[in-house]
Amino acid sequence: MSKPCSKCKGEMSPGIHESFHGEEGGLRVTIRDMPYVACAEGHKRFVSVAFAGELLDLLRSPGTFQGIPTATKKGLFRKSYLCPDCTRELPESPTGQREQDVSAELGKAQPFKVVLSIPVYKCGSCGEEYIRSVEETGTLAFKATDHAYRSIDIHPS
Ligand SMILES: [Zn+2]
Ligand SMILES: [Zn+2]
Secondary structure, eight states, rough: OOOTTTTTTOOOEEEEEEEEEEEEETTEEEESSEEEEOOOOOOOOOSSHHHHHHHHHHHHOOOOOOOOSSSSSEEEOOOOOEEEETTTOOOSSEEEEEEEEEEETTTTTTTTTEEEEEEEEEEEETEEESSSSSHHHHHHHHHHHHHHHHHHEEEEE
């Protein structure tokens, strides 16, 4: 039996949330079939206190962007990003999106799927697409996931 609803003291029952999403700086996170609990009034809670943070950590971790090559960073104050193959400077703005599927297996929760649509920068010489850095993309993914949580008004406790 799970703890009653913190807002109305109603009984919480488990469910699978319909697809929801959040966006930050051109990066879009779509969270599909996420397990959660809710009361009859529709107040939503994550399946555990740790769950929300674990999903944020997963989606910003470097391993999540492994499928997409990373640019070479140059300069300390004015940063520029170069194609690691032909050293040409990458465009200032994203030139496209790449999709990355992530399977989320968090604690005892039922596994579910997240799709990230990630802004990429195409090299004008060789045509390869890059993210600028795992840190930058991770920060966008973190913020986009936080927006996604807010969009469905779900809370850790
Ligand atoms: Zn409630
Ligand atoms: Zn290139």
